[in-house]
Amino acid sequence: MISFPSFCVIFTILFTKIPSFNSQSSPSTPQISYSSRFLDSVLQDHAFQAIPRHRPITGVIYDGIVPANLTGTTVSVLRLRTGSMRKRGFKGFKEFDIPKGIVENPYVKRVMFVYHNLGNWSEVYYPLPGYLYLSPVVGLLAYNAVNLTAKGLPELDLRAQEDPILIKFKSLKVIPDGVSPICVLFDLFGGVAFDRMLNGSVCSSVNQGHFGIVVENNAPAPAPVPARVPEEPIAGGRGGGGGGSRNRGWWVGGSVAGVVLLAALVVVFVLWVRWCRGTKRMEKMTDAAERGVPLSVTAVGRAEVPVAMATRTKPVLESEYVS
Numbered sequence: 001m002i003s004f005p006s007f008c009v010i011f012t013i014l015f016t017k018i019p020s021f022n023s024q025s026s027p028s029t030p031q032i033s034y035s036s037r038f039l040d041s042v043l044q045d046h047a048f049q050a051i052p053r054h055r056p057i058t059g060v061i062y063d064g065i066v067p068a069n070l071t072g073t074t075v076s077v078l079r080l081r082t083g084s085m086r087k088r089g090f091k092g093f094k095e096f097d098i099p100k101g102i103v104e105n106p107y108v109k110r111v112m113f114v115y116h117n118l119g120n121w122s123e124v125y126y127p128l129p130g131y132l133y134l135s136p137v138v139g140l141l142a143y144n145a146v147n148l149t150a151k152g153l154p155e156l157d158l159r160a161q162e163d164p165i166l167i168k169f170k171s172l173k174v175i176p177d178g179v180s181p182i183c184v185l186f187d188l189f190g191g192v193a194f195d196r197m198l199n200g201s202v203c204s205s206v207n208q209g210h211f212g213i214v215v216e217n218n219a220p221a222p223a224p225v226p227a228r229v230p231e232e233p234i235a236g237g238r239g240g241g242g243g244g245s246r247n248r249g250w251w252v253g254g255s256v257a258g259v260v261l262l263a264a265l266v267v268v269f270v271l272w273v274r275w276c277r278g279t280k281r282m283e284k285m286t287d288a289a290e291r292g293v294p295l296s297v298t299a300v301g302r303a304e305v306p307v308a309m310a311t312r313t314k315p316v317l318e319s320e321y322v323s
């Protein structure tokens, strides 16, 4: 058993590599403690509560009441019949102008538009390192209006097919000298996009989502721009998953470790098989040498080189070695 030391080396490498790999792949620092999708579902619930239970009217804006731990944000709600929404749109739902020709998917009879103004919570739920917010982050989300007590509703898919949705910010913070403000658009799936501003303080979008006006912050940013954690759309019937991403992190970490361990075992097995083949081949060669089969000598160029006859060793199938 010459190769026992090499086994030891392999195992030492594997078992010192795995822990260090793990500690790198699952950092213990919390990533995003404020889930914007969880906030969406909390605000959806509170916005729907603002609709009067008896005789709710379409085309009227109702302001909701936010929970105490979200003081500083505001939420409003507007119910529109799909027919009138498509024909006329709705101008002036807070900052938003909903254009005509907007289409929701799946089709519903009435659409509930929920408006968010995140106020001083904008940077908390939509952090954008390297940029400075000149406006609060405002949001427009569309839901099926059929059930006024529904919680954890999924958003409808909304698309402006003729004119874009306009977001007309009312007042901006003073714009620092020498920088040009731009619009930032956050979709519901963790995507961030920047767009030019129209007419001083107007942004436009073909989709629902959250919007703000920012400038680049030239002061040294404390950290590189971290990618926003993409979040899944909230499934119907679920109250929203606050700790979901954390659990997912553990899950991913565990799977990665498992895969690495499995790969390591496969590598060990393959190496072991190779080594077995190698020793068998060595034994055959040594046997042949000891039996003293003479090699014929041929002139190759000016040198005399021992050459094996083509028929001396028949090719042996690989599988014969493994038995």
Ligand SMILES: *[C@@H]1O[C@H](CO)[C@@H](O)[C@H](O)[C@H]1NC(C)=O
Pocket (backbone or CB within 6 Å): 038, 039, 042, 067, 069, 070
């Ligand atoms: C606000 O506090 C309630 C408990 O009072 C909690 O269930 C909820 O998750 C909190 N909301 C947010 C957005 O942190």
Ligand SMILES: *[C@@H]1O[C@H](CO)[C@@H](O)[C@H](O)[C@H]1NC(C)=O
Pocket (backbone or CB within 6 Å): 071, 072, 120, 121, 124
């Ligand atoms: C926003 O302001 C309110 C008071 O107006 C305060 O209670 C809340 O803690 C503030 N939020 C943040 C994130 O600073």
Ligand SMILES: *[C@@H]1O[C@H](CO)[C@@H](O)[C@H](O)[C@H]1NC(C)=O
Pocket (backbone or CB within 6 Å): 147, 148, 149, 150, 151, 237
């Ligand atoms: C409305 O939603 C609530 C909460 O999800 C549910 O209990 C209720 O059955 C729903 N009502 C209808 C008519 O679907």
Ligand SMILES: *[C@@H]1O[C@H](CO)[C@@H](O)[C@H](O)[C@H]1NC(C)=O
Pocket (backbone or CB within 6 Å): 166, 198, 199, 202
């Ligand atoms: C920009 O301003 C002009 C004149 O004030 C107005 O006619 C136009 O509709 C505005 N555009 C947008 C996108 O608000």
